[in-house]
Amino acid sequence: DAGVTQSPTHLIKTRGQQVTLRCSPKSGHDTVSWYQQALGQGPQFIFQYYEEEERQRGNFPDRFSGHQFPNYSSELNVNALLLGDSALYLCASSLGIAGYEQYFGPGTRLTVT
Amino acid sequence: TQLLEQSPQFLSIQEGENLTVYCNSSSVFSSLQWYRQEPGEGPVLLVTVVTGGEVKKLKRLTFQFGDARKDSSLHITAAQPGDTGLYLCAGPMNTGFQKLVFGTGTRLLVSP
Numbered sequence: 001d002a003g004v005t006q007s008p009t010h011l012i013k014t015r016g017q018q019v020t021l022r023c024s025p026k027s028g029h030d031t032v033s034w035y036q037q038a039l040g041q042g043p044q045f046i047f048q049y050y051e052e053e054e055r056q057r058g059n060f061p062d063r064f065s066g067h068q069f070p071n072y073s074s075e076l077n078v079n080a081l082l083l084g085d086s087a088l089y090l091c092a093s094s095l096g097i098a099g100y101e102q103y104f105g106p107g108t109r110l111t112v113t
Numbered sequence: 114t115q116l117l118e119q120s121p122q123f124l125s126i127q128e129g130e131n132l133t134v135y136c137n138s139s140s141v142f143s144s145l146q147w148y149r150q151e152p153g154e155g156p157v158l159l160v161t162v163v164t165g166g167e168v169k170k171l172k173r174l175t176f177q178f179g180d181a182r183k184d185s186s187l188h189i190t191a192a193q194p195g196d197t198g199l200y201l202c203a204g205p206m207n208t209g210f211q212k213l214v215f216g217t218g219t220r221l222l223v224s225p
Contacts, residue, residue: 004155033212042201042215043156056212090155092213101146102213104155 002027004093004105012111013081021076021108025093032074033102034066035090043090049074078110086112116140117202117216125222126192134187134219136202143205145185146213147176150199192223 005024013019025032031050035043045058049068068074072093078085088109092102120135136145144163148156160169162178162185169176173196175188189196202216 006155035213040218042203042218043213045212045214048212058212088153092155101158101161103158104148107153107155109153 004091004103006089006091006105006108008108009106010109010111012113014113015081015083017081017112018077018079019081019110021078021089021091021110022073023076023091023093023105024073025091026103029093029095029103030072031094031096032068032072033092033094034074034076035092035104036060037088037090037107039087046076081112083112086110117204117214119200119202119216119219121219122217123220123222125224128193128223128225129191130223132189132192132221134189134200134221135184136186136216137184138204139183141182143182145178145182145202145204147185147187148201148203150201151197156201189221192221194223194225197221197223 004026007022033048034046036046037043046060046064047057047066048055052068063079065077088107090107091105094102118137124132126132144161146161147159149159150156160171160176162176165180165182167178173190177186185202200219203213206212206214
């Protein structure tokens with residue numbers, strides 16, 4: 001049973017560039033949530049996708065956008081990168097819009113220079 | 114705003130010692146979850162507590178949900194170096210969706 005997978009593992013970008021991160025949910029899960037985790041802090045909710053639509057959004061600017069595909073996989077896009085966007089980006093999957101247990105992937109470490 | 118405060122923020126102990134980590138809020142949560150995260154990895158779900166007063170055990174780890182569902186604790190008995198990591202509590206926001214709010218985290222270091 002494949003767990004949540006994310007790619008790439010690490011990424012280095014420069015300020016102003018754009019980045020796309022990818023996530024495949026755990027087998028059988030249909031909901032994907034994205035989190036940003038700064039060093040030494042707990043994850044912060046970015047947004048959640050269900051049925052290919054953004055269902056909820058945290059306190060993040062429009063530079064952060066996403067997409068969910070028919071196979072439930074998801075992408076996170078960040079435009080006009082800032083130094084402060086450097087973080088571990090986590091994808092979590094779950095079953096159904098009201099389920100409360102989320103399973104996390106290993107994350108993508110983004111460094112903006 | 115639902116916030117979760119964890120204490121202590123950092124704990125360094127010797128192998129074999131016992132410890133307790135606390136997760137507190139002024140808000141009521143329908144459930145609380147505990148995760149452990151190792152460096153460079155995503156959080157791994159340890160347990161979910163749902164009922165006020167509930168106690169769950171996972172080997173040497175004991176989790177308790179407060180009667181009022183505003184707080185939770187994690188007790189580790191006879192800690193081992195393999196318990197080292199960042200412990201996070203998390204709970205769903207009252208939105209009907211799966212938006213989790215995470216605690217501030219407790220970093221545990223167990224030395225041999």
